[in-house]
Amino acid sequence: MDPKILLRKLEREIAARKAAESILEKKALELFQTNEALKGLNETLEQEIELRTEKMISFDKKYRDLVETIDEVIYHADLKGNFIFMNQNGPARFGFKYEEMIEAHYSKFVHPDDIENTRNFYRNMMLEDKDNSYLQFRIISKDGQIRWIGQSVKAVREEGQIIKFAAVARDITERKKLIDALNEAKELAESAQKAEKQFLANMSHEIRTPLNAIIGMSHLLSDTKLDIDQSEYVDVLLSSSTILHSLISDVLDISKIDAGHIEIQEKEFDLISLLKILEKTFAVKLENKAIEMKLDIEEGIDTMLIGDELLLSQVFFNLLGNAEKFTEHGNILLKVGIKEHTSAYIKINFEVKDTGIGIPKNKIDDIFKKFKQVSEDKKFKYGGTGLGLPITKKIINLMGGDLAVESIEGLGSVFHFELNFRNTGKPIVSKVAFDINSDSFKQPTFPILVVEDNPLNQKYIGRLLTKWAFNYEFANHGKEAIHKCNEKEYALIFMDIQMPIMDGIEAAKNIRNTNNLNQNVPIIALTASSLLSIKDETKQIGMNDFLSKPFTPLELQIALSKYFATQAHQDKAINEIDAKFRFHKELDQSYIEENYGNDLVYTLDMFETFLDSFEKDNAKLKQGISDKDIKICARYCHKIKPMFTIVGLDKITTYFESLESLLKANEWEGFISTYNTVEVAIIDAYNLITKEVSRLRKHLSAGTVD
Amino acid sequence: MKGIVFTEFLEMVEKEFGLEIADHIIENSKLESQGAYTAIGTYSHDEMLQLISNLSTKTETDIPILLKAFGRYLFDTFLSSYPGFFERTTSAFDFLESIENHIHVEVRKLYSDAELPSFTTQRVEDIGFEMIYSSERKMADFAEGLIERTMEYYKTPYEMKKVNINEEGSMVKFTIMKK
Numbered sequence: 001m002d003p004k005i006l007l008r009k010l011e012r013e014i015a016a017r018k019a020a021e022s023i024l025e026k027k028a029l030e031l032f033q034t035n036e037a038l039k040g041l042n043e044t045l046e047q048e049i050e051l052r053t054e055k056m057i058s059f060d061k062k063y064r065d066l067v068e069t070i071d072e073v074i075y076h077a078d079l080k081g082n083f084i085f086m087n088q089n090g091p092a093r094f095g096f097k098y099e100e101m102i103e104a105h106y107s108k109f110v111h112p113d114d115i116e117n118t119r120n121f122y123r124n125m126m127l128e129d130k131d132n133s134y135l136q137f138r139i140i141s142k143d144g145q146i147r148w149i150g151q152s153v154k155a156v157r158e159e160g161q162i163i164k165f166a167a168v169a170r171d172i173t174e175r176k177k178l179i180d181a182l183n184e185a186k187e188l189a190e191s192a193q194k195a196e197k198q199f200l201a202n203m204s205h206e207i208r209t210p211l212n213a214i215i216g217m218s219h220l221l222s223d224t225k226l227d228i229d230q231s232e233y234v235d236v237l238l239s240s241s242t243i244l245h246s247l248i249s250d251v252l253d254i255s256k257i258d259a260g261h262i263e264i265q266e267k268e269f270d271l272i273s274l275l276k277i278l279e280k281t282f283a284v285k286l287e288n289k290a291i292e293m294k295l296d297i298e299e300g301i302d303t304m305l306i307g308d309e310l311l312l313s314q315v316f317f318n319l320l321g322n323a324e325k326f327t328e329h330g331n332i333l334l335k336v337g338i339k340e341h342t343s344a345y346i347k348i349n350f351e352v353k354d355t356g357i358g359i360p361k362n363k364i365d366d367i368f369k370k371f372k373q374v375s376e377d378k379k380f381k382y383g384g385t386g387l388g389l390p391i392t393k394k395i396i397n398l399m400g401g402d403l404a405v406e407s408i409e410g411l412g413s414v415f416h417f418e419l420n421f422r423n424t425g426k427p428i429v430s431k432v433a434f435d436i437n438s439d440s441f442k443q444p445t446f447p448i449l450v451v452e453d454n455p456l457n458q459k460y461i462g463r464l465l466t467k468w469a470f471n472y473e474f475a476n477h478g479k480e481a482i483h484k485c486n487e488k489e490y491a492l493i494f495m496d497i498q499m500p501i502m503d504g505i506e507a508a509k510n511i512r513n514t515n516n517l518n519q520n521v522p523i524i525a526l527t528a529s530s531l532l533s534i535k536d537e538t539k540q541i542g543m544n545d546f547l548s549k550p551f552t553p554l555e556l557q558i559a560l561s562k563y564f565a566t567q568a569h570q571d572k573a574i575n576e577i578d579a580k581f582r583f584h585k586e587l588d589q590s591y592i593e594e595n596y597g598n599d600l601v602y603t604l605d606m607f608e609t610f611l612d613s614f615e616k617d618n619a620k621l622k623q624g625i626s627d628k629d630i631k632i633c634a635r636y637c638h639k640i641k642p643m644f645t646i647v648g649l650d651k652i653t654t655y656f657e658s659l660e661s662l663l664k665a666n667e668w669e670g671f672i673s674t675y676n677t678v679e680v681a682i683i684d685a686y687n688l689i690t691k692e693v694s695r696l697r698k699h700l701s702a703g704t705v706d
Numbered sequence: 707m708k709g710i711v712f713t714e715f716l717e718m719v720e721k722e723f724g725l726e727i728a729d730h731i732i733e734n735s736k737l738e739s740q741g742a743y744t745a746i747g748t749y750s751h752d753e754m755l756q757l758i759s760n761l762s763t764k765t766e767t768d769i770p771i772l773l774k775a776f777g778r779y780l781f782d783t784f785l786s787s788y789p790g791f792f793e794r795t796t797s798a799f800d801f802l803e804s805i806e807n808h809i810h811v812e813v814r815k816l817y818s819d820a821e822l823p824s825f826t827t828q829r830v831e832d833i834g835f836e837m838i839y840s841s842e843r844k845m846a847d848f849a850e851g852l853i854e855r856t857m858e859y860y861k862t863p864y865e866m867k868k869v870n871i872n873e874e875g876s877m878v879k880f881t882i883m884k885k
Contacts, residue, residue, distance in 0.1 A: 001725065001726065002726070005725055005726055005729040006725070008729055008732075008733070009725065009728075009729065011742075012732070012740065012741050012742040012743075013742070014742075015740060015742030016742040016743055016744040016747075017744070019742060019744050019747055020744035020745075020746055020747065023744065023746050023747055024746070
């Protein structure tokens with residue numbers, strides 16, 4: 001072998017060794033440097049640890065200070081309920097030493113009555129796996145005092161499992177006392193408020209009931225044969241009890257308005273007829289005085305309006321009553337003017353003008369203030385509570401207007417206000433003028449039911465109904481009324497509200513909502529409660545009207561006249577009918593004549609009632625047919641059956657007779673096929689009556705034939 | 707390229723072809739290192755290409771055959787010099803997987819600048835094995851030799867298929883099936 005090759009190899013190996021040494025040296029240097037750097041890093045780390053430790057110590061001290069100075073007991077309890085950590089000062093707040101509490105079981109300190117609760121509290125936290133919870137309980141301090149504790153507890157977990165509880169417990173004894181005191185005060189206040197309400201309601205009832213008897217009996221007494229002295233005594237009796245009545249009403253009303261218990265109930269009403277009734281009512285009241293009642297309505301109010309008719313009529317009663325009180329002679333004028341008239345609303349200005357004593361200039365601001373009257377001597381002379389005008393003003397405010405007055409002392413006063421009414425656009429169906437002077441009513445087929453527990457009131461109403469030749473029956477309470485309503489039909493029901501066994505509200509609800517002979521009969525509530533408050537409830541349950549007790553014979557007469565035609569207008573109607581109106585030839589003329597005595601208003605009312613009832617009952621019958629409910633079908637066939645006779649279509653009644661007898665014989669198929677055959681005739685008959693009703697309405701409002 | 711590759715290569719050349727041939731290929735290459743290689747040094751890949759190319763010319767043997775032989779040789783070197791590589795492996799597939807997952811990791815700890823080929827592996831049931839060689843050095847033949855020797859060492863009869871994934875041969879897939 002060429003030694004040169006070996007030499008070269010050797011040289012290369014030497015060079016490689018040197019290179020390796022140099023690399024290793026370099027590596028060693030790197031290593032050294034890295035080591036130095038690590039040392040430095042180590043030092044920095046040590047410094048940092050020292051700093052952090054210091055910080056932690058100071059932080060820990062802060063925490064400890066916080067834990068020890070805080071006004072709460074902070075503790076950890078293990079799952080058995082032993083305290084495993086507690087702030088040093090915590091136990092001191094309850095007179096215990098730290099050593100006494102740490103490692104002790106909580107139940108040693110808890111009030112015996114609360115141990116069960118406390119145990120359940122912790123148990124629930126575990127069972128329901130809760131993280132946070134709050135509990136109030138009592139403990140007994142070292143000196144035997146009961147202290148209330150409120151504690152927030154947090155579950156401390158390790159790998160999801162609760163391992164102990166951390167809690168902050170605070171002495172809430174003082175706060176608890178305060179809350180108890182507040183609650184007590186609240187309850188007291190609430191019960192006082194409740195008692196006040198109850199007192200008002202009771203007072204209303206308790207005072208009005210005997211007053212009703214006094215006023216009623218005085219009226220009856222004045223109708224008997226009395227000598228001059230006796231008659232004078234009765235007059236005083238009447239006027240005093242009437243004053244007492246209005247006084248009580250005013251006090252109750254103002255307290256209700258003040259308490260915000262009065263709400264506006266807007267519905268469709270006929271302003272013109274309201275005004276006309278007021279005119280007539282006051283004309284009768286003023287008969288014995290040298291005062292004339294005048295009503296002046298600007299032409300143009302010919303549609304039904306939306307408003308609170310009841311509150312409005314109370315306003316007029318108050319203002320007209322006020323005018324009457326302070327006027328000796330001359331006239332009282334109720335003037336009604338249209339300020340704005342659109343299809344959407346009508347703005348109306350009302351004026352009550354009297355020729356009375358007037359109001360002195362310096363007193364004019366006082367008259368709307370509660371319990372203020374112009375002067376003490378006038379109070380003595382004219383009586384009253386001084387609440388009438390403030391009430392009236394407040395009611396007008398509620399309706400969106402304002403009452404103002406102009407007056408010249410000695411010449412008279414004008415009270416005026418403006419109100420906006422929404423306009424329905426529906427024409428007023430004018431009623432035949434109501435004649436208050438007629439003492440005679442067109443007698444209904446059925447008697448009137450008077451539901452009233454007070455025998456004196458029974459006697460009073462009874463006498464008046466007898467006077468007007470009504471047949472009537474009494475029920476002594478709601479339950480008896482319901483029983484009677486199931487037995488026979490009545491023309492109208494007077495329903496007292498407060499009665500033993502079952503009150504009038506309950507009874508009326510029952511009559512309205514259950515299937516009985518009088519489900520749709522007018523019900524007039526008789527109530528000793530204040531006029532303004534009871535209306536909501538009676539209207540809501542479907543009662544038609546109400547009379548506030550004590551009522552005068554006139555008021556009862558007005559109420560009745562809404563449902564029964566008076567003889568006077570009946571006569572007028574007869575003339576008109578004979579002259580002008582002819583029923584459709586399909587209708588049984590002789591039956592109508594015999595039963596409605598040619599009273600078109602009454603006939604219209606009956607026909608309208610027919611449409612109403614038939615629509616309702618026919619809908620139920622149809623439902624029964626689609627449900628294949630033989631019982632329901634039988635019931636409504638029976639109900640509808642007599643209706644067509646009433647409108648002079650006896651033929652249709654015979655259809656329903658057959659339908660009913662088929663159902664009674666369980667002949668469903670036969671019933672269906674018969675029904676399908678006669679259905680067209682029934683619908684034709686219904687349409688015919690609908691047409692007749694609209695013809696009648698037109699005739700009555702226009703006084704012409706079609 | 708790590709020095710150990712050069713030292714082992716030259717050692718193989720000396721053993722298989724003699725000192726003269728080793729000297730010849732060094733002398734006939736233009737080497738920056740002058741052929742003085744130390745296992746812990748790092749040298750240009752170009753030097754390896756020159757050495758192999760000269761060896762091929764001198765011995766009239768194709769480069770792939772030489773590379774394959776080198777692969778086989780290196781396995782045996784590992785076996786004697788680095789028994790630690792084999793402590794945890796009991797089968798050929800285990801060892802092939804450990805090249806990427808264990809050996810290369812260890813190499814990188816010592817030489818952070820080492821440029822290593824990548825071997826991504828995937829077993830197909832228990833009998834099949836896929837290995838993708840990926841390196842800009844394009845020395846898949848070397849890898850083939852290494853795989854062959856591994857299979858032999860673990861006494862695993864097999865069939866092997868070698869497919870170039872790209873044209874230049876920087877990515878090559880080996881599919882090995884046990885027989």
